[in-house]
Amino acid sequence: DTAVSQTPKYLVTQMGNDKSIKCEQNLGHDTMYWYKQDSKKFLKIMFSYNNKELIINETVPNRFSPKSPDKAHLNLHINSLELGDSAVYFCASSQNRDNEQFFGPGTRLTVL
């Protein structure tokens, strides 16, 4: 009965590689998000999709490309990984106008 799930939970890779993180929500929400949490726990929005359409794209390198095949899924593909991409990435979803968001468990990405 997991609401927002992400895979993988841990991802360790070399610089320059390309990797993807998957996110799925079974809440029937229309809006999904990707956040990046750095080593100091600071959370920053990266992208937001509503009904498969990109609605928010913060200042994120274009090596990061989100893809939403349907409104229950929002995947994050990262090209040419860099050391600074090491972080925990959280997926979230929301439905209500007051924007209560439900978060996934996070994916810890380590770039060596």
Place this chain on the structure above:
Amino acid sequence: GNSVTQMEGPVTLSEEAFLTINCTYTATGYPSLFWYVQYPGEGLQLLLKATKADDKGSNKGFEATYRKETTSFHLEKGSVQVSDSAVYFCALSGNSGYSTLTFGKGTMLLVSP
């Protein structure tokens, strides 16, 4: 733009002590306000929320009141437990249809027996 300022941590308390974590915000209009909690190794969970001025959000013994006059949403609990040890995030959401959450930097709470 919107911003949220929280007190720096870590906050270290003994079990059964009173907790206050300060949060102030800057926003246009009438944002909704939230407290999220992140337990070690987990994602964020909504702790409580308030959607208009003077609303009080409460959950699991935690409370916060939306104070528009002081632009604050301080988190309080009368008697903390060791299991409350976590990172607490204050956040706001603008009142447009597709606004995102703006988070504070988080405050780590450590409760010792």
